[in-house]
Amino acid sequence: EEMACIRVLLLLSSLGLTFTLAAQPTPRVITSQPEWIKKPCRRKDPNLNQCLKDLFQGMFPYMAKGIPEVGIPKFEPLYIERIGISKGHGAVTLSGNFNKLYAHGPSNTTTLSVRFDQARGRMDISLHIPVIRTESMYDLKGNILLLPIVGVGDARLLLRNVTTDVFMKVTFPRLPTGQEVIAVTDMKVDFRMSNVRVHLDNLFNGNKVLGHTVNTFLNKNALEVVDELKENIGESLSVVFKKIMNEGFGRIPTQFWLQ
Numbered sequence: 001e002e003m004a005c006i007r008v009l010l011l012l013s014s015l016g017l018t019f020t021l022a023a024q025p026t027p028r029v030i031t032s033q034p035e036w037i038k039k040p041c042r043r044k045d046p047n048l049n050q051c052l053k054d055l056f057q058g059m060f061p062y063m064a065k066g067i068p069e070v071g072i073p074k075f076e077p078l079y080i081e082r083i084g085i086s087k088g089h090g091a092v093t094l095s096g097n098f099n100k101l102y103a104h105g106p107s108n109t110t111t112l113s114v115r116f117d118q119a120r121g122r123m124d125i126s127l128h129i130p131v132i133r134t135e136s137m138y139d140l141k142g143n144i145l146l147l148p149i150v151g152v153g154d155a156r157l158l159l160r161n162v163t164t165d166v167f168m169k170v171t172f173p174r175l176p177t178g179q180e181v182i183a184v185t186d187m188k189v190d191f192r193m194s195n196v197r198v199h200l201d202n203l204f205n206g207n208k209v210l211g212h213t214v215n216t217f218l219n220k221n222a223l224e225v226v227d228e229l230k231e232n233i234g235e236s237l238s239v240v241f242k243k244i245m246n247e248g249f250g251r252i253p254t255q256f257w258l259q
Contacts, residue, residue: 009117027071029175029251034069036062037252040259043118052114055257064107072248076107083236085140085229092228094142098155105129112163118172123182125166132159138200144225149214153202161194166241171250172254179253184245187238191230197224 033039036059041051066074073079081100086095112126138155142148169186198218203211218225226233 012088023165027069027247027251029177029179029253030070030256033256034067036067040255042259045060049116052116052152052258053111056114056129057111058112060107060109067248068156070248070251072244075109077102077104078106079103080237080240082231083136087142087229087232089227090223093145093146094149094229096138096140096142099137101134101141103132103134105132115184121170121185123168123170125168127166129162129164131161132162133157137162140200142220144214145221146219147214149203151200151203151211153200155201156199158197159193159195162191164189164191165192165237168242168245175253176235179255181251181253182245182258187242187245189234189237189241191234191237193223193226195228198222202214226248 038058039056041048041055045051060075063072064074064076066072080103081099083098083101085096085098087094106129108130110128112128113124114126115124116122134155134157136155137153139152141150167188167190168184170182171183171185173183174180196219199215200211200218203214
């Protein structure tokens with residue numbers, strides 16, 4: 001009986017593994033019009049930027065769940081392995097990382113505008129996200145507005161009214177099949193927000209008095225601190241978003257979204 005039970009468990013496990021693998025299709029170059037792109041825009045359309053804005057906006061509900069067919073990860077929550085901080089001058093001198101970051105809220109993104117210029121190889125997108133909540137691990141050391149900060153632990157952030165501008169240099173290479181795709185060769189990410197709340201656990205090896213002092217100070221000066229770190233954070237985000245764009249749209253021939 002014991003051996004029979006073991007065989008049943010092994011069978012169920014193997015079936016479960018089979019179902020798990022089947023639920024995540026291998027990313028591939030698509031060959032037909034996907035449901036998440038209603039219809040392609042046309043390069044000669046005088047209202048091309050508006051068409052692209054509507055096209056990208058229509059994709060966000062699908063991106064919330066992820067589009068595994070082309071390798072686009074789910075945006076709700078959006079997982080970022082690492083955001084590196086390395087700033088050695090100015091009012092904020094800080095080094096370290098935010099690791100294993102989960103961001104809740106990106107699926108509620110509104111596309112504000114798209115500016116596409118194929119002749120110059122440019123595509124710029126402006127986005128607005130009402131609220132982003134993040135949880136991550138942090139490892140930081142340095143000074144913020146002359147106040148020392150050091151710690152390793154959990155970090156929680158709440159960002160409101162986040163406007164993000166993504167500036168991309170793009171080319172249109174061809175796949176071995178001859179199909180044209182878009183490729184991002186360079187990306188810059190800029191952002192601004194109306195309010196930030198932050199809490200870092202375990203500052204100064206768990207010293208609650210110093211930790212409370214630093215967290216209170218951070219929240220009073222949060223926008224100034226974020227502004228000081230904007231370039232650093234933008235560089236880390238550009239690596240993430242460039243990878244998503246190239247892996248995703250590199251599998252979507254332009255015939256399905258830009259004719």
